[in-house]
Amino acid sequence: MGVPRRPVEPPTAEQAAFLERAIAEYGKATYNFAYRLTQNESDARDLTQDAFIRVYRAWRSFQPGTSFLSWIYRIVTNLYRDELRRRKGRFHEEIPEDNAPQEFGGQRPLAVTPIEDYVEGQLSEPLSQALQMLSPEQRQVVMLADIEEYSYQEISEIMGCSIGTVRSRLHRARALLRRLIQRQQQQQQR
Amino acid sequence: MTQHLTTDNIIDYLHGELDPAEDALVHSHLQACAPCRAEFERESSLTDALRAYAHAEERDLPGMVKAQLWQTIRTQRPSAAERLAALLRPAIAVPAAALLVLVTYFASPLGRPTAQLRTIDVMYYFEQHAAEQMKSPLADRNATSSMLETSEAAFTGSTTLPVRAAAVMDAVR
Numbered sequence: 001m002g003v004p005r006r007p008v009e010p011p012t013a014e015q016a017a018f019l020e021r022a023i024a025e026y027g028k029a030t031y032n033f034a035y036r037l038t039q040n041e042s043d044a045r046d047l048t049q050d051a052f053i054r055v056y057r058a059w060r061s062f063q064p065g066t067s068f069l070s071w072i073y074r075i076v077t078n079l080y081r082d083e084l085r086r087r088k089g090r091f092h093e094e095i096p097e098d099n100a101p102q103e104f105g106g107q108r109p110l111a112v113t114p115i116e117d118y119v120e121g122q123l124s125e126p127l128s129q130a131l132q133m134l135s136p137e138q139r140q141v142v143m144l145a146d147i148e149e150y151s152y153q154e155i156s157e158i159m160g161c162s163i164g165t166v167r168s169r170l171h172r173a174r175a176l177l178r179r180l181i182q183r184q185q186q187q188q189q190r
Numbered sequence: 191m192t193q194h195l196t197t198d199n200i201i202d203y204l205h206g207e208l209d210p211a212e213d214a215l216v217h218s219h220l221q222a223c224a225p226c227r228a229e230f231e232r233e234s235s236l237t238d239a240l241r242a243y244a245h246a247e248e249r250d251l252p253g254m255v256k257a258q259l260w261q262t263i264r265t266q267r268p269s270a271a272e273r274l275a276a277l278l279r280p281a282i283a284v285p286a287a288a289l290l291v292l293v294t295y296f297a298s299p300l301g302r303p304t305a306q307l308r309t310i311d312v313m314y315y316f317e318q319h320a321a322e323q324m325k326s327p328l329a330d331r332n333a334t335s336s337m338l339e340t341s342e343a344a345f346t347g348s349t350t351l352p353v354r355a356a357a358v359m360d361a362v363r
């Protein structure tokens with residue numbers, strides 16, 4: 001019995017219950033967040049699963065009274081950034097915003113673009129198509145600001161960037177969305 | 191204010207991100223200026239469209255995500271059969287409770303399992319938990335099975351029982 005004592009971290013029922021509750025309450029929101037970010041179901045599933053595994057591992061670091069959703073969105077954001085780096089070898093993070101948006105014909109952010117998702121998605125909708133033309137950061141800032149209704153401050157915490165960056169990304173993303181939608185509508189009218 | 195609002199101004203206003211003084215200026219300008227109001231309406235309708243789109247596109251969490259999540263967590267640990275076999279061997283010779291070694295596995299961030307093993311010394315476990323074990327609702331069963339059950343239950347999330355032992359290693363001999 002001469003084994004030195006070490007800290008114990010047994011998986012507890014409390015930990016399991018925490019995860020269960022997190023999935024029940026925030027699983028859907030997290031999945032939708034991941035889906036809007038990745039624009040495909042398979043990546044969204046993986047991202048959601050990996051995010052909750054992080055939650056499971058780090059559950060003690062969650063501060064009661066703070067927003068769980070902000071926490072897991074930040075986890076998803078970081079995982080997605082890592083995944084993009086892994087797939088592309090680099091991340092668009094600091095490309096000047098003027099050049100970041102891909103006009104039509106630009107590359108989608110992920111190499112994986114299941115054609116089924118493409119067809120099943122509401123591609124006929126100008127907005128859907130326009131959203132896919134945004135850079136991942138632009139899409140995310142639009143989602144967080146306009147769909148999730150987070151403040152610039154909260155978004156800066158989730159995305160790990162300054163409020164100024166949030167503001168300029170949102171401005172450019174929205175300007176681009178409007179241009180893209182307009183162009184789509186013009187094309188449809190022809 | 192004679193100068194028209196910028197679109198950036200309008201976007202910040204729309205998101206409630208202006209300080210009170212600026213907010214008031216924009217608000218009153220919009221009352222008085224039709225072109226800026228038109229621009230505000232365009233920005234507003236973009237937000238409305240985004241929300242409507244998100245709402246229409248909302249998906250339920252696929253059941254497989256949750257199933258695979260627990261599966262991933264579970265499969266990073268020895269199977270119940272392995273643990274039972276490991277448990278029973280030493281249990282023949284010595285009190286089982288004194289031989290338990292806690293093992294915790296953690297998932298890797300991207301779901302590629304890398305098992306991380308942590309052990310504590312047996313006496314530590316015994317001191318900390320033997321007393322609780324005695325008064326637990328499972329105390330009337332033998333310690334071996336109750337510990338296995340609670341550790342299993344923790345990983346299916348189906349219980350609130352306190353979990354003390356995750357596994358018994360065959361290293362115990």
Ligand SMILES: [Zn+2]
Nearest residue numbers: 194195223226
């Ligand atoms: Zn004006």
